[in-house]
Amino acid sequence: MEYGHSNLRSDVAARLRACRITPTAQRMQVGEVLFAARQHLTAEEVLRRLRTKGSRVSKATVYNTLNLFAERGLLKSLQVDAQRSAFDSNTEPHHHFQVEGSGELIDVDPGEVEFAKLPEGPPGTEVLGVEVVIRVRRLPS
Amino acid sequence: MEYGHSNLRSDVAARLRACRITPTAQRMQVGEVLFAARQHLTAEEVLRRLRTKGSRVSKATVYNTLNLFAERGLLKSLQVDAQRSAFDSNTEPHHHFQVEGSGELIDVDPGEVEFAKLPEGPPGTEVLGVEVVIRVRRLPS
């Protein structure tokens, strides 16, 4: 799931094509930012990083691209707080620690969480997945 | 945790006072809407219900009041999706089903979920709580 530096570009192109997404310059740029590592980035942060790298991509395109990637399963969208969503480049099922205050998200390996009991969905529904958020507080150092 | 009809008003006043919140007319109205039952309401929905009942409370006051209640532990705030948060009148630790598409939240009794394994927080943090969201899909009827 991680990518070395030298082949990131071609891997991004391959991933996009595998999802029937035309690998345009802007989409490649967004992909290169997000797929470089497992991370949680807001749209604003993606835009900031692209601009820092000299890209002239527009805000609308960043949003369109992130939403498209999420729709096609290349990213997962997460709610950080009331006014920010983040996009998670780790699309494998997993859980999160969420730090009180900052809202920072830290991955929890799915193997770290096991259920002894879990309900079925309400009548007329089927369960799609389970996500655990472990709220933590930074201890004063 | 539930309130009969006849004593809801005085119970709301008592709950507010117990949290050192001055029970003004507007805060009582918001409390009467939310504390009437266990439910998840957006700020907009609270405002709509108040207006339907003839209240002239302003949008700013609804937001201020909901945030104040949440700060003092009378409500829990939840993220429905990227652009809506809801306020949960059930402040006991519990979990949720979330219906795909609508985002509707349905309570899961904490007794329905048991962990066989759960990690400690990352170094330098302590765990405050664990929240489970079980995503479900409505089956075509």
Place this chain on the structure above:
DNA sequence: TTCCTTGCAAAACTTTTGCATTAAA
């Protein structure tokens, strides 16, 4: 009086959309 609360409108933010331009197939 003094402090707190409210209402209104405007501001601040995040996210989406309409439409003309440009690039891809």
Place this chain on the structure above:
DNA sequence: TTTAATGCAAAAGTTTTGCAAGGAA
């Protein structure tokens, strides 16, 4: 050439804020 993607600016939606007016202590 035909369709799809982009950029810009504006719109839309949610939440917050500044400040004058009103109410509680």
